Amino acid sequence: MKTQEIVLASRPKGMPTKNNFEFRESDVPSLKDGEVHLKGLYHSVDPYMRGRMNEGKSYVPPFKVGEPIEGAVIAEVVDSKSPNFKEGDKVQARLPWKKEMVAKGEHLQKIDDSMAPASYYLSILGMTGLTAYFGLLDIGKPKPGETVVVSGAAGAVGSVVGQIAKIKDCRVLGIAGSDAKIKMLKEKFGFDEAINYKTNEDIKGAIAEACPDKVDIYFDNVGGPISDAVVANINFHARIALCGQISLYNATETPKGPRLQPMLLTRSVLMQGFIVGNYSDRFPEGIKQLAEWVKEGKLTFEETIVDGFDKLPEAFLGLFHGDNKGKMVVKA
Amino acid sequence: MKTQEIVLASRPKGMPTKNNFEFRESDVPSLKDGEVHLKGLYHSVDPYMRGRMNEGKSYVPPFKVGEPIEGAVIAEVVDSKSPNFKEGDKVQARLPWKKEMVAKGEHLQKIDDSMAPASYYLSILGMTGLTAYFGLLDIGKPKPGETVVVSGAAGAVGSVVGQIAKIKDCRVLGIAGSDAKIKMLKEKFGFDEAINYKTNEDIKGAIAEACPDKVDIYFDNVGGPISDAVVANINFHARIALCGQISLYNATETPKGPRLQPMLLTRSVLMQGFIVGNYSDRFPEGIKQLAEWVKEGKLTFEETIVDGFDKLPEAFLGLFHGDNKGKMVVKA
Numbered sequence: 001m002k003t004q005e006i007v008l009a010s011r012p013k014g015m016p017t018k019n020n021f022e023f024r025e026s027d028v029p030s031l032k033d034g035e036v037h038l039k040g041l042y043h044s045v046d047p048y049m050r051g052r053m054n055e056g057k058s059y060v061p062p063f064k065v066g067e068p069i070e071g072a073v074i075a076e077v078v079d080s081k082s083p084n085f086k087e088g089d090k091v092q093a094r095l096p097w098k099k100e101m102v103a104k105g106e107h108l109q110k111i112d113d114s115m116a117p118a119s120y121y122l123s124i125l126g127m128t129g130l131t132a133y134f135g136l137l138d139i140g141k142p143k144p145g146e147t148v149v150v151s152g153a154a155g156a157v158g159s160v161v162g163q164i165a166k167i168k169d170c171r172v173l174g175i176a177g178s179d180a181k182i183k184m185l186k187e188k189f190g191f192d193e194a195i196n197y198k199t200n201e202d203i204k205g206a207i208a209e210a211c212p213d214k215v216d217i218y219f220d221n222v223g224g225p226i227s228d229a230v231v232a233n234i235n236f237h238a239r240i241a242l243c244g245q246i247s248l249y250n251a252t253e254t255p256k257g258p259r260l261q262p263m264l265l266t267r268s269v270l271m272q273g274f275i276v277g278n279y280s281d282r283f284p285e286g287i288k289q290l291a292e293w294v295k296e297g298k299l300t301f302e303e304t305i306v307d308g309f310d311k312l313p314e315a316f317l318g319l320f321h322g323d324n325k326g327k328m329v330v331k332a
Numbered sequence: 333m334k335t336q337e338i339v340l341a342s343r344p345k346g347m348p349t350k351n352n353f354e355f356r357e358s359d360v361p362s363l364k365d366g367e368v369h370l371k372g373l374y375h376s377v378d379p380y381m382r383g384r385m386n387e388g389k390s391y392v393p394p395f396k397v398g399e400p401i402e403g404a405v406i407a408e409v410v411d412s413k414s415p416n417f418k419e420g421d422k423v424q425a426r427l428p429w430k431k432e433m434v435a436k437g438e439h440l441q442k443i444d445d446s447m448a449p450a451s452y453y454l455s456i457l458g459m460t461g462l463t464a465y466f467g468l469l470d471i472g473k474p475k476p477g478e479t480v481v482v483s484g485a486a487g488a489v490g491s492v493v494g495q496i497a498k499i500k501d502c503r504v505l506g507i508a509g510s511d512a513k514i515k516m517l518k519e520k521f522g523f524d525e526a527i528n529y530k531t532n533e534d535i536k537g538a539i540a541e542a543c544p545d546k547v548d549i550y551f552d553n554v555g556g557p558i559s560d561a562v563v564a565n566i567n568f569h570a571r572i573a574l575c576g577q578i579s580l581y582n583a584t585e586t587p588k589g590p591r592l593q594p595m596l597l598t599r600s601v602l603m604q605g606f607i608v609g610n611y612s613d614r615f616p617e618g619i620k621q622l623a624e625w626v627k628e629g630k631l632t633f634e635e636t637i638v639d640g641f642d643k644l645p646e647a648f649l650g651l652f653h654g655d656n657k658g659k660m661v662v663k664a
Contacts, residue, residue: 227593254590254591255591257588258587259555261574261577261603262577263605268610270605272596272601273593
């Protein structure tokens with residue numbers, strides 16, 4: 001039988017476009033022992049995938065030109081030759097952008113969609129929720145009364161970081177790029193302060209005003225001049241969790257900026273780059289705690305669900321234009 | 333009675349000169365209860381003191397124009413109204429650049445010059461040895477077989493870092509600025525490799541060649557382009573201890589450089605600024621271990637002892653021209 005798939009047509013230079021993607025038909029092979037036949041339910045689109053469109057080594061290997069894009073997917077088992085899965089099971093895995101596919105059972109994780117809707121396992125109970133959880137708690141080590149700043153605050157990770165910081169009794173400032181997002185940060189997610197970096201002409205000054213005791217923890221999703229403005233307000237013994245640098249991902253030359261090391265040195269600041277995979281042995285702990293907070297109403301989140309497998313490239317590209325509120329997911 | 337002192341005559345812009353210092357006579361006040369009268373034996377000159385010549389807040393307050401420079405000093409008690417000190421005791425403290433002075437007993441730490449010569453307490457058993465010890469062990473956390481790179485490697489801190497890294501069974505590359513220093517690193521301090529950054533035109537390539545398994549720990553004393561070249565060769569899960577940024581201290585504008593965060597992020601690298609004072613509650617542990625290694629012959633060091641109190645400004649300025657091998661000390 002045939003299925004539709006989306007392949008990397010060419011590597012982007014700078015900002016990717018629809019032309020970097022191509023729709024194709026391909027065969028779904030017949031099942032071998034240990035394999036399952038899956039139908040995609042929800043596909044995740046995430047900023048880190050931009051890095052995989054480039055050639056060269058990063059923490060995950062690059063996509064190959066002419067082969068399907070790959071990402072986090074929630075899928076339903078339609079047929080199984082694996083003893084561990086049966087028809088109707090829902091699973092989460094890193095899978096190709098195909099409508100239907102065959103995968104080995106050992107690469108799949110069963111999810112419990114009676115506990116939470118299936119799409120939650122791509123966001124609050126998945127990679128983005130866990131990224132917020134471990135980045136803030138393990139690197140940031142928030143103490144009650146400390147000041148936490150989150151950039152990309154209205155994004156899937158940022159909004160969760162802010163809420164966990166509030167659960168930990170911190171004062172939280174979010175930085176985001178529209179008045180609608182600013183409103184959402186304060187009203188929906190309980191941030192104490194929020195700054196619209198697109199309309200504010202003195203971000204450094206605005207941060208100083210919003211953080212009279214300076215910044216103890218900076219959860220950085222964006223990099224670039226916004227991060228420079230935060231570091232200019234950093235406190236002694238602060239912790240900076242480097243989670244994303246979305247402002248730089250489409251740069252075609254090595255971006256330059258002020259050297260931050262003298263400030264990090266004189267103020268004894270820690271800066272730690274991380275990917276959520278570093279904490280994979282602690283995922284069960286994270287999922288359990290996040291699910292508890294969701295159940296208790298302490299943690300809410302925003303999903304932007306785009307309808308239709310054919311909208312995947314568009315949804316992905318939208319990440320770089322701030323089209324999403326919270327986690328961007330495509331329903332197949 | 334009168335004594336000679338050296339005051340900050342004016343704040344330097346960029347590289348300091350002799351004109352920023354002034355010699356003066358001042359009164360030595362008579363002793364009150366709890367005070368001791370001291371004669372300076374050895375004065376320490378250190379790169380961090382350049383920061384104190386500027387206006388503005390750092391981790392230590394700035395020197396005041398018209399008042400004596402202040403630094404680490406080994407002094408001898410000549411008279412005492414403190415129950416804890418008697419004539420002939422040797423002490424270590426942060427004291428003004430004066431030939432004789434009066435200080436409160438509680439600000440002084442007695443040293444044991446039967447265990448090691450008094451000047452050692454300004455270097456290997458003092459701030460510089462402890463800086464190397466805590467920066468490398470507490471931030472770097474070296475594991476046997478890992479690759480350690482040290483910049484400013486022939487300096488007071490750098491040469492000790494390299495030797496402790498060898499004690500911990502690491503492979504060590506030093507970066508320094510003269511062939512004499514390169515020779516010293518390999519022959520006296522046991523570094524595996526050493527690069528002269530002044531004569532090498534491709535430092536990044538030279539580091540890549542010297543570190544085929546990439547850099548696990550970078551102990552950074554210099555900052556700037558040398559550090560960029562090290563970070564370009566950094567390994568996954570590496571640790572960078574920011575100890576000094578001497579290449580930037582005399583900059584008159586905010587120095588710019590490539591943004592390092594994308595590399596730190598994708599490789600899960602830790603960067604930690606620190607000052608030795610962060611570890612003050614563990615100094616006794618550090619001094620004990622360093623003294624043991626010195627006694628066992630595992631740790632050697634270089635002192636440049638300049639003779640004469642009146643040579644203090646000159647010795648300090650020499651730090652920025654690479655005049656010193658190892659710790660620069662002035663014998664009063």
